[in-house]
Amino acid sequence: MKLVLLHPDDNILIVTAALAPGDTVEIEGQNVTIGKAVDIGHKLARRPLQAGDKVYRYGAPIGSMTQAAQTGEHVHLHNMKSDYIPTHSRDTVEQRNA
Amino acid sequence: MIPAWQRKDGRKGIRNVVAVCYLVECAHHVARRIVDKADRTDVQLIGFPGCYPNSYADKMMKAIAAHPNLGGLVIVSLGCESFNREGLARVAEASGRPVETLVIQEVGGTAATIEAGLAAVSRVRAEADKAERTTMAVDELVIGTICGGSDGTSGITANPAVGRAFDRFVDEGATCIFEETGELVGCEAIMADRAVTPELGRELMASVQKAERYYTIMGFGSFAPGNAEGGLTTQEEKSMGAYSKSGSSPISGIVRPAEIPPSNGLYLLDVVPDGEPRFGFPNISDNAEIVELIACGSHVVLFTTGRGSVVGSAISPVIKICANPDTARRLAADMDVNAGRILDGEATLDAVGTEIYERTLAVAGGEPSVSEALGHQEFILTYKSFEPTGPACLPRARAA
Known part of the structure; x- marks a missing residue:
């Protein structure tokens, strides 16, 4: 068991042990092969998500998709954003300071 | 019962620390050398670096001078800074603590003040050691909580486990304080439903809206790059x-830094300054908030971490609860409690909650926390500005 569903309304699952490329996980009865490494604490799509969809964790909205994601795809900064305050990575902090 | 020190103002402490306090960066070196040479875990360095006056820092330092874990105070002043050293000494004296003040410009410079300071520490330490011993019950404890270096595991292991421990402490009559309104952005509506009065619910909403506005002007949320590396994508x-x-207890009120909660129960500490941003980021690092929790009377602070923070604090012990099982293995020697076992299937949230509760009582009873044993005594105090807390924030305050 490498994924946990925190709330029945959630459309993402939390990775509870690091996943390597080629690992398979079962999501909603479907076998999904992991394309790239995903570390503990990160999120995978529980079902296909469209740009603009709200992302639910703990049964609460935690932001919106900016791009579509397939079931089992990593959901993170590259395809999701805050509905409140933009998130900064070390790269965007550098760009901002440049 | 927890062994404790009885203070003359009626409060009880779980530690008996002598603090050496510099009142401006110009006195920092001298104060640090005094503490280094004293070389005792119960002689600790605190201070404020600024020369300009700031009512927040003044209030914070006075709250610490009267903190129940403080046994005595040695003040180190350069001499020309604006901090009111007499006012600070009076607060310590009024609450029954031995206090001595050294003014570098009057004592005769660096070496002379270090020497005089060491003698002052010896006298204050000896006086502090005479403080009356007593015992205290769980319902006399004030417990703060903070998270730092959070990741995607924090919210499913360590944080809800602290929530379980907080529920038990509140049930048993303790005072519990949670904080960082900037890290409650997105939770304001569900949090407001837990307020003991509708007016307090509106104040809880307003405190988070203030934080959101403040952080938006700063251009950054309360969110570090490491949070994203650990799987967290957004502020909410x-x-x-x-x-x-915060657990699931009713919320009894909102305090601001250096305000003691007026009753037992669960309180939110509003750490975001009031008014237009004047001095920069609300909390420049986790220890800025730990000092505020302590200034609100926290005897002990529960610190949850996913990425792996190692900090402790001066004045009050910090207990580390690690959320992430991988971090818990890497930084095992820095953690009091491994909540990552929940993800390994080795423990339940309730079991870890009980472990946190028991560890808190053991540390309150005198056992050193891991950060204490490692010698962590971080302390940071910067500029902020707050307005007085309105009556709607404190519905359980006794009528004056």
């Missing part, structure tokens, strides 16, 4: 995890 995702530290 981090918030939902942080919020779970």
Whole structure:
């Protein structure tokens, strides 16, 4: 068991042990092969998500998709954003300071 | 019962620390050398670096001078800074603590003040050691909580486990304080439903809206790059995890830094300055908030971490609860409690909650926390500005 569903309304699952490329996980009865490494604490799509969809964790909205994601795809900064305050990575902090 | 020190103002402490306090960066070196040469875990360095006056720092330092874990105070002043050293000494004296003040410009410079300071520490330490011993019950404890270096595991292991411990402490009559309104952005509506009065619910909403506005002007949320590396994508995702530290008890009120909660129960500490941003980021690092929790009377602070923070604090012990099982293995020697066992399937949230509760009582009873044993005594105090707390924030305050 490498994924946990925190709330029945959630459309993402939390990775509870690091996943390597080629690992398979079962999501909603479907076998999904992991394309790239995903570390503990990160999120995978529980079902296909469209740009603009709200992302639910703990049964609460935690932001919106900016791009579509397939079931089992990593959901993170590259395809999701805050509905409140933009998130900064070390790269965007550098760009901002440049 | 917890062994404690009885203070003359009626409060009880779980530690008996002598603090050496510099009142401006110009006195920092001298104060640090005094503490280094004293070389005792119960002689600790605190201070404020600024020369300009700031009512927040003044209030914070006075709250610490009267903190129940403080046994005595040695003040180190350069001499020309604006901090009111007499006012600070009076607060310590009025609450029954031995206090001595050294003014570098009057004592005769660096070496002379270090020497005089060491002698002052010896006298204050000896006086502090005479403080009356007593015992205290769980319902006399004030417990703060903070998360730092959070990741995607924090909100599903360590934070809700602290929430379980907080629920038990509140049930048993203790005072519990959670904080960082900037990390409650997105949770304001569900949090407001837990307020003991509708007016307080509106104040809870307003405190988070203030934080959101402040952080938006700063251009950054309360969110570090490491949070994202650990799987958290947005401020509101981090918030939902942080919020779970508060448990499920009713919320009895909102305090601002250096205000003691007027009753037992669960309190929110509003750490975001009031008014237009004047001095920069609300909390420049986790220890800025730990000092505020302590200034609100926290005897002990529960610190949850996913990425792996190692900090402790001066004045009050910090207990580390690690959320992430991988971090818990890497930084095992820095953690009091491994909540990552929940993800390994080795423990339940309730079991870890009980472990946190028991560890808190053991540390309150005198056992050193891991950060204390490692010698962590971080302390940071910067500029902020706050307005007085309105009556709607404190519905359980006794009528004056």
